[in-house]
Every structure is written in C-alpha cells, then in structure tokens.
Amino acid sequence: xxxxxxxxxxxxxxxxxxxxxxxxxxxxxxxxxxxxxxxxxxxxxxxxxxxxxxxxxxxxxxxxxxxxxxxxxxxxxxxxxxxxxxxxxxxxxxxxxxxxxxxxxxxxxxxxxxxxxxxxxxxxxxxxxxxxxxxxxxxxxxxxxxxxxxxxxxxxxxxxxxxxxxxxxxxxxxxxxxxxxxxxxxxxxxxxxxxxxxxxxxxxxxxxxxxxxxxxxxxxxxxxxxxxxxxxxxxxxxxxxxxxxxxxxxxxxxxxxxxxxxxxxxxxxxxxxxxxxxxxxxxxxxxxxxxxxxxxxxxxxxxxxxxxxxxxxxxxxxxxxxxxxxxxxxxxxxxxxxxxxxxxxxxxxxxxxxxxxxxxxxxxxxxxxxxxxxxxxxxxxxxxxxxxxxxxxxxxxxxxxxxxxxxxxxxxxxxxxxxxxxxxxxxxxxxxxxxxxxxxxxxxxxxxxxxxxxxxxxxxxxxxxxxx
Numbered sequence: 144x145x146x147x148x149x150x151x152x153x154x155x156x157x158x159x160x161x162x163x164x165x166x167x168x169x170x171x172x173x174x175x176x177x178x179x180x181x182x183x184x185x186x187x188x189x190x191x192x193x194x195x196x197x198x199x200x201x202x203x204x205x206x207x208x209x210x211x212x213x214x215x216x217x218x219x220x221x222x223x224x225x226x227x228x229x230x231x232x233x234x235x236x237x238x239x240x241x242x243x244x245x246x247x248x249x250x251x252x253x254x255x256x257x258x259x260x261x262x263x264x265x266x267x268x269x270x271x272x273x274x275x276x277x278x279x280x281x282x283x284x285x286x287x288x289x290x291x292x293x294x295x296x297x298x299x300x301x302x303x304x305x306x307x308x309x310x311x312x313x314x315x316x317x318x319x320x321x322x323x324x325x326x327x328x329x330x331x332x333x334x335x336x337x338x339x340x341x342x343x344x345x346x347x348x349x350x351x352x353x354x355x356x357x358x359x360x361x362x363x364x365x366x367x368x369x370x371x372x373x374x375x376x377x378x379x380x381x382x383x384x385x386x387x388x389x390x391x392x393x394x395x396x397x398x399x400x401x402x403x404x405x406x407x408x409x410x411x412x413x414x415x416x417x418x419x420x421x422x423x424x425x426x427x428x429x430x431x432x433x434x435x436x437x438x439x440x441x442x443x444x445x446x447x448x449x450x451x452x453x454x455x456x457x458x459x460x461x462x463x464x465x466x467x468x469x470x471x472x473x474x475x476x477x478x479x480x481x482x483x484x485x486x487x488x489x490x491x492x493x494x495x496x497x498x499x500x501x502x503x504x505x506x507x508x509x510x511x512x513x514x515x516x517x518x519x520x521x522x523x524x525x526x527x528x529x530x531x532x533x534x535x536x537x538x539x540x541x542x543x544x545x546x547x548x549x550x551x552x553x554x555x556x557x558x559x560x561x562x563x564x565x566x567x568x569x570x571x572x573x574x575x576x577x578x579x580x581x582x583x584x585x586x587x588x589x590x591x592x593x594x595x596x597x598x599x600x601x602x603x604x605x606x607x608x609x610x611x
C-alpha cells in the first residue's frame with residue numbers, strides 16, 4: 144500500500160509496522176494529516192488540529208524505535224481526542240463559546256493513558272455544546288456531518304469522533320458516554336463503539352474546580368470508537384490503565400471466567416421498533432447462532448423502561464438544579480432547547496424523593512446482575528429508529544418525549560453501569576444499521592468476542608470518502 148494510503152490501515156497494523164520499521168510513524172502521521180486535509184472540510188469532525196505537535200511526537204516515536212526502546216501497543220499511531228476532556232495546554236471548549244480559551248493545566252487520564260501506550264494525538268473532535276445532545280453542532284465549532292451524507296446525523300455527543308473514524312481521519316477515536324454518546328454515534332456512522340463498565344476506565348478533569356455531580360460520576364464513562372474490533376480492544380485496554388486521580392477506578396481483569404457453553408444471548412422484546420431495526424437484530428441473531436451462541440427471547444428480562452425512567456429522574460433533576468443555569472447563560476440555542484425540553488419531561492423531586500430514586504438504582508442493578516448471571520449477553524437495539532436527520536431534537540417537549548423513548552436502550556444501561564457495544568450490521572440508502580450487545584459488569588471481553596462474530600460476517604463499512 145502506498146504511504147498516502149496508510150490512513151486506511153488499522154491501528155494495530157500501524158503499531159506493528161512502526162515497531163518493525165516497515166513504515167515510520169512520521170509517514171503514518173503525515174498520511175493522516177493529509178487525510179484530514181482531504182476529508183475534514185466536508186464533515187468538520189476535527190475542530191482543533193495538532194499538526195506540529197503530532198509531527199514532533201512522530202519524530203520522537205521513530206527515534207525510540209531506532210534506539211531499541213520498549214514500545215506500547217499504540218506506539219506512533221495517530222488518534223483523536225474529544226474536545227470535552229482536558230489536554231495540557233489545549234482549550235477544553237466542550238463546544239461552548241465562553242470556554243474557547245479554557246486552557247487545561249494537565250491531561251485527563253484517558254489522554255495520559257493513550258499517550259503512555261504510544262499514541263499520538265493528531266486533533267480534537269467536535270461535540271455539541273456541553274456534550275448534552277444526540278446531535279453534534281455548536282456555535283463555536285459549527286456542525287459535524289455524517290460521512291454517509293447530510294441526511295442523517297453523525298450522532299452525539301461523540302459525533303466528531305465517529306465521523307473521524309468513519310472517514311479515515313483516525314483509526315481510533317476517544318469518546319465518552321453519559322446517555323449513549325459513544326454507542327449512538329457509532330450506530331449512525333457504521334463503526335464500532337464500546338461503553339465500558341463504570342469503573343473500568345479512569346476519568347478526571349484537572350481543570351475542574353469541584354467534583355462532577357453524582358450522576359456524572361456514576362453514569363458517564365470514557366471509551367473508544369474504531370472501524371474494527373481489534374482496534375477497539377486495543378484502544379480500550381490502553382485507556383483502562385489505573386489512575387490514582389479517579390477513586391472509582393477498579394483494577395478488574397480484562398477477561399472474566401469462561402461462561403457455560405454454549406453462551407446464552409437474551410434477545411429483548413422490541414415493540415414499536417422500526418422494521419430496519421428489527422431486520423438488523425434478525426441478522427445479528429442469525430450470525431451469532433451460526434457461531435454457536437444460543438439466542439432466545441427472555442420473558443423474564445428486567446425492565447429497560449424502568450431503568451430508563453430512573454435515569455431520567457436522577458439526571459433530569461440534577462440538570463435542573465446544577466447545570467441548567469450555566470447552560471442558559473453560556474449554551475447555544477440548540478442545547479438550551481434540548482435541556483428545557485428534557486427537564487420539562489421530568490417531575491421535580493424533593494430531597495427525599497431523589498434519595499429514593501437513587502436507592503432504586505441499586506434495586507434495578509441487582510435485577511440485571513441476577514439476570515446476566517443466567518444470560519451472559521443481551522441483544523437489543525441501539526435505538527428504536529434508524530439514525531435521525533440532523534436537528535431532530537429541536538421540536539420542544541413533544542418531540543423530546545419521542546426521542547427519549549426511542550433512545551432509552553442507550554441511557555438505561557448508563558444508569559446501571561453495565562458495558563454495551565454498538566456493532567454495525569449493514570447500510571441501506573447510505574443509512575447505517577446496527578445493534579447493541581450488553582454484558583455484565585467488567586465483561587467487556589464477552590462483548591468484544593461477540594462483536595468479532597458480527598464483524599466477520601458483515602465485514603467493515605468504513606473507511607469511506609465523505610459524501611459531498
């Protein structure tokens with residue numbers, strides 16, 4: 144493959160080629176910077192380029208190889224970082240005009256961990272203002288477009304990350320997920336995205352003067368997006384290294400005990416799901432069964448709706464009390480509309496009711512952990528509908544009520560802290576389709592193994608040249 148085609152390679156392939164001096168990190172980084180030049184103007188995924196820093200880091204990576212030094216699993220490989228986590232010396236804008244000069248004093252753990260694994264940050268990717276939408280646009284950086292076409296959103300809030308991976312700008316992108324913000328963008332752009340278990344990947348923002356609200360601590364996680372499962376696995380384990388700044392981090396093993404064979408997969412009921420969504424689930428079920436999994440309906444599955452309702456109650460009331468004032472003051476019209484509509488759906492809780500809702504979270508998680516002891520994997524949608532048109536969340540309370548319903552498959556599992564993975568299954572009329580797999584706590588290994596089956600059967604949808 145020609146050097147200018149290196150952007151098509153997997154991250155693990157690139158790391159091996161750099162380590163063995165088949166190619167240089169400088170060649171790889173230059174190829175990816177050229178790909179940003181070619182693809183980014185059409186999609187606006189990368190909003191903070193780091194060309195000079197990336198080229199200097201590539202020189203250092205090549206020098207380390209020549210000296211025979213030990214190299215990490217991502218040595219010399221360019222990646223992107225979402226612009227809502229801290230990188231030393233760079234602004235953490237979070238898509239907000241007022242934060243355009245908010246220079247971070249240090250690296251967040253995910254940045255530090257990927258750098259320790261040898262990765263080179265080539266740029267920062269876009270997010271909606273305050274990272275509070277399933278769509279990616281803001282007044283500071285503008286709108287990010289789906290490489291498959293502007294008729295569908297690239298998702299949010301990690302829409303810049305998903306678009307970058309799909310368009311070949313980077314083989315690995317960092318994202319985070321509070322209510323679906325990794326899995327939904329992956330679904331919309333035909334790539335893989337994993338939301339790890341709560342406690343798997345350390346999180347901390349050195350720039351913050353005070354701790355995040357409780358739901359942000361318990362339900363928001365950091366994770367990777369990639370075109371293939373091998374890269375997703377490498378990116379996840381590299382960013383999951385411990386960091387003392389996050390007391391919630393758990394030193395859990397990468398692989399748990401082998402479940403009884405054949406592995407049982409519970410397919411959840413999907414009343415009201417669009418035909419395209421049901422067809423994707425049917426394909427995934429068939430492929431898993433052909434690989435030896437046993438997929439069946441589970442009549443005794445706990446309620447996804449109950450978990451989703453609990454997430455809305457806790458998060459909506461936190462937003463109302465602790466975030467809405469800042470969003471009204473500094474947010475753009477799009478995010479203000481969304482937060483007003485979302486909180487308008489949620490009854491106000493007094494202190495006692497909030498504590499009861501928080502306690503109910505434990506009860507719901509117990510139901511799911513008990514169920515997952517019998518059914519190690521769950522097959523369900525990412526959303527009840529195909530990827531939505533851009534701006535579909537701007538219709539006020541009635542519109543938001545419908546969106547919150549079809550997207551409940553995402554944020555219900557944030558409440559529970561369970562890992563989930565978004566896997567593409569096909570594309571029709573330039574609209575990707577996919578499914579979600581969910582597993583028990585710290586069983587990302589089971590998700591990745593099952594995702595490999597789906598990848599082997601369907602193949603990859605990306606990288607693609609952006610539609611213009």
